Amino acid sequence: MVDSTSALAIGGIVISSKRLDALPADLRAVLIDTGKVSAAALMARIRNEDAAAYERMKTRMTVITLTAEEKARWDSAFKQVRQRLAQGTFSPDLVTKLEGLAK
Known part of the structure; x- marks a missing residue:
């Protein structure tokens, strides 16, 4: 297992501008605010899961620099x-x- 990153994956929450603009202002604000909170929570969880998986793999594989x-x-x-x-x-x-x- 190599200890450097050669690729990554990016995720996101996607909604078209047309659909977002069609929402009433209060619902648009709720969607944007909850989207930010959800994205931050998911990012933290995914990074923690990735770090834990990496630590588990290091115990079973040879790490190469x-x-x-x-x-x-x-x-x-x-x-x-x-x-x-x-x-x-x-x-x-x-x-x-x-x-x-x-x-």
């Missing part, structure tokens, strides 16, 4: 994958934008 050379090789492989994704799966502009956000 990548060398600078190994990290560079993985970075090169990930760059190639992103380049391939920009050739049809996603637009090149989107891939470039996401790469910039990741820095």
